[in-house]
Amino acid sequence: MSKAPIGLITSAASENLLKDRRVEVVSTPWGEASILLGTIGGREAAVQLRYGAGLTTPSHKINYHANLFALHELGVESIISQNAIGSVNPAIRPGDIVISNDFLDKTKSRAQSLFDESECWVRVDFTDPFCPRLRQDLITSATRFSNRIIERGTFVCTEGPRFETPAEIRAYAKEGGDIVGTPLVPEVIFARELEMCFASIAPVINFGAGMAPAVIHFGPGSMNDIYYKEGLHDLIEKILIDAIAGISSDRSTCTCGTALEGGFHGQPPAWLKRKIA
Numbered sequence: 001m002s003k004a005p006i007g008l009i010t011s012a013a014s015e016n017l018l019k020d021r022r023v024e025v026v027s028t029p030w031g032e033a034s035i036l037l038g039t040i041g042g043r044e045a046a047v048q049l050r051y052g053a054g055l056t057t058p059s060h061k062i063n064y065h066a067n068l069f070a071l072h073e074l075g076v077e078s079i080i081s082q083n084a085i086g087s088v089n090p091a092i093r094p095g096d097i098v099i100s101n102d103f104l105d106k107t108k109s110r111a112q113s114l115f116d117e118s119e120c121w122v123r124v125d126f127t128d129p130f131c132p133r134l135r136q137d138l139i140t141s142a143t144r145f146s147n148r149i150i151e152r153g154t155f156v157c158t159e160g161p162r163f164e165t166p167a168e169i170r171a172y173a174k175e176g177g178d179i180v181g182t183p184l185v186p187e188v189i190f191a192r193e194l195e196m197c198f199a200s201i202a203p204v205i206n207f208g209a210g211m212a213p214a215v216i217h218f219g220p221g222s223m224n225d226i227y228y229k230e231g232l233h234d235l236i237e238k239i240l241i242d243a244i245a246g247i248s249s250d251r252s253t254c255t256c257g258t259a260l261e262g263g264f265h266g267q268p269p270a271w272l273k274r275k276i277a
């Protein structure tokens with residue numbers, strides 16, 4: 001099987017971003033996952049198109065188990081998750097790019113642990129929900145290309161597929177949320193449980209419900225137009241190429257690689273190759 005140390009989870013990857021691409025289908029205990037392999041910024045990378053190649057799978061129906069485990073099987077140590085999201089904080093506007101440092105989980109039906117079907121359970125630390133080392137790499141690259149980088153923020157992950165109500169947006173803001181989107185959880189949890197570093201880069205493409213006249217996905221003035229027609233998509237790809245080229249393979253400055261230590265209870269499943277002390 002091919003190996004790639006860096007993973008990217010996103011909705012689409014242009015030929016400019018991912019070069020020399022090929023498809024690898026990875027078998028996992030939860031079914032097969034299709035991964036694009038190639039190079040980004042001159043580095044071997046594994047790209048997961050989370051909604052499928054034709055954007056056919058909404059966030060609440062994604063096979064997160066297979067997707068994250070497949071990246072792990074391919075040797076991925078550091079994952080960047082790209083999420084186009086909405087703002088619940090009036091100070092964060094469409095066109096800004098947020099590198100989150102915390103999240104609020106508002107999903108309703110998603111698995112909370114990769115180990116739920118095993119004879120064990122884990123309790124991993126989430127004091128730093130996103131890898132601080134990888135966050136800093138993203139911030140360093142992003143600020144080279146844009147002066148609209150928000151270096152901290154709380155990502156509210158909702159179930160979808162509908163957009164939020166105005167009351168929900170007001171509640172999330174009161175609870176400390178800054179941005180809102182649907183695909184972060186359980187990606188961020190499973191990555192930690194597989195001891196991979198994980199950080200998110202989130203371009204803002206709309207205000208939440210009640211903060212603007214309407215939230216429109218496609219058509220004139222829509223989220224899609226802001227992302228693709230106003231240059232945000234190209235900007236994100238430039239940042240990703242620069243960031244991925246600069247990611248260090250030295251993981252000694254974060255604790256993601258030993259996340260299971262001290263929090264593992266029971267008999268490790270056969271698919272977990274790491275020895276738990």
Ligand SMILES: [Zn+2]
Binds near residue numbers: 134
């Ligand atoms: Zn880390």
